[in-house]
Amino acid sequence: MKKAIKIKLFPTDEQQELLFQSCGVARKAYNLCKELDLQYLKQFGKGINDRDFGPLMTQIRRGDDFPYMKLVSADVAKQAVKDYITARSRSFKNFKNGYHVNWKTRKSKLSFYADYVKTKVKRKAVYISMIGDIKTSSQLPRNFKLGNPRVSYDGLSWWISITTEVPKPEQVELTDVSIGLDLGLTTLVTTSDGQTFDNIMKSESVKELDKKIKQYQRALSRKERGSKKYQQTYERFLKCVQKKTNIRRNYAFHVANALVRTKPKRIVMESLSIKHMLKNKRLAKAIHDVAWYNLQTIIIQKANFFGIEVVKVDSRFPSSQLCCVCGNRQPMPLDKREYNCQHCGISINRDLNAAINLASI
Template sequence: MIKTIRVMLVPNNKQKTKLFQYANTARFAYNWTLGREQENYKNGGKFISDGDLRKEFTQLKKTKEYAWLNNVSNNVTKQAIKDACEAYRDFFKGYTKFPRFKSKKHSVPKFYQDNVKIQFADTHVKVEGFAISKKKNKQKLNWIRLAEKGRIPTDCKYINPRIKYDGINWWITIGIEYEDSTNIPSNEGIGIDLGIKDLAICSDEHKYQNINKSQKVKNLEKRKRRLQRSISRRYEKNKKGGSYCKTRNIVKSEKELLKLNHRLTNIRQNYLHDTTSKIIKREPSFICMEDLNVKGMMKNKHLSKAIQQQCFGEFRRQIEYKAQWNNIPVIVADRFFPSSKLCSCCGNIKKDLKLSDRIYKCECGNVIDRDYQAALNLKRFGELALEKSVA
């Protein structure tokens, strides 16, 4: 199996300049490829392969106008051309939408590194072509410091290294191949009910709270709202006619807002990873979840923000790939399965159950928390689904 590792980079000023230069060159090569493909299509030509376009791009670099392309590693532009060709081909196959040109202002700066030439030490990564000189003091420019020590192994084959800028920091993402797990979990299966009051309620009586209700996140959200209003007032104050004048103070405030958004996102992502890892570490024989209609749930204007912050789709994605690493089958119940309305004792379905009814009361005398009951029903659904698959 292939696992992806993402580590933050800590470049100096010269390295930051080089990173942006590489990213801008990759964007230029991508846009140039799309332009050539579109021009060729309008003239009645067939699809141009990435090999032919790379040869054409090599001739382009020999001209005086585009001599600056020679300052960047050849592998960066090669992969950008290949990516554009794949995106163009996938559109005609019906897999994706039509590829768009990358904007200098709005697109994410990123580029590819050759998986053979890239090198890792415990604390640094070597990026190809930053310094051409072989002198030791010049070669130091190639080595960028990693924020985490010993996170990436140094003696293995690397897959698809990519370097990306998120608006604040540079990150490197790399795939590493590991041996498949042979351990088959034999513990009791788990049913998981996702909700807004609590993030996840498990059938084994484990409950994971909603991180967005914690005081830390509430304080950050309050700061975010105040900062957004402050920026909006400054824009109105510096309005000139029909356009807005962006001052240095506005730029500073927008950068602060970006950092705040990143911090909130990181807190939520870290909590999701922590929760899903704890569930997987209990080594259940199976995990059963419900196929939630998140798009339909988002139409409720009173709950849409809370649903969005819970990241149900990301939770399910993490459970699925982590379970696959550990040979745990994931069963997804149909979205019309009455997990909350079905009595876990007698099997009666209470059709008039409202969202405000947090305690389920059945005619048979069963009184239980509705979310915990949903988790029990999902566990039973998973057991029946496994029995059918075996039979």
């Protein structure tokens, strides 16, 4: 089975310049595809055929209009073309007329593709075509086929992401129990068996980080963009943001590991309409901070790894309004934390009640 790996790179100053050039070429090639596509659409009423993008990009790269494209590997531009085709195909599914593909700007994530055939793994280093051997923070797996190597920059450090084949884990004997998960803001996860996981974003360490982030944002607004002081403050700001992201991500893995360790037959959770929830201005920041979608994705990945079935229930299912004992339905405003059934008289925590209802589906 495939596993994704992300490892930090330590390039020299010369290598870092080539990495930035590669990111620039990837962005330019992507934008050229969009520009040509829009011109063709305006002239002929339809976009360029997928198979015609490759020869067009080869012609552009060999010309004299963009000489810097020849300084980096040809695979960078080739993959940027494929990325545009993928983005365009995805836009057809989401929009009636397609072509809702965004331009890549200087604010976009800096990344490029490194051909898996030419990329070679060495001892605590990786060879990237036309850049050379770059030191890595840890050893990449050797004697394995590297899938879709991508080099990216997060504002502070360079990273390489790959997918590689790993042996399947031994089949774990699962119990006959179904676990329901209710995701919330006060308590991040409540399970149908009574287990709870606090919202890590409400911890003191994260609150201190939020204060620092606000201070750095105010400081940045007072400094001249591009100045040395601005850059120093921006790097400190990025470190705080990344630290907060890492805390949230590590905690999500902790929650997922704790859930699969109980070896349930299946895990049931709601398909949350997060886009709709973000319309509530009072809760928008808290909802954005907890990153429910990322948490669900990690839980699904861990469950699939151990062969646990994952069921996602429609967001319209009234899990919080139904009594887990008698099935009575009654309205439950957000400020009510206890479910007091008007039919059978049971009093139970609203999140636990919702989790039990989900588990019984």
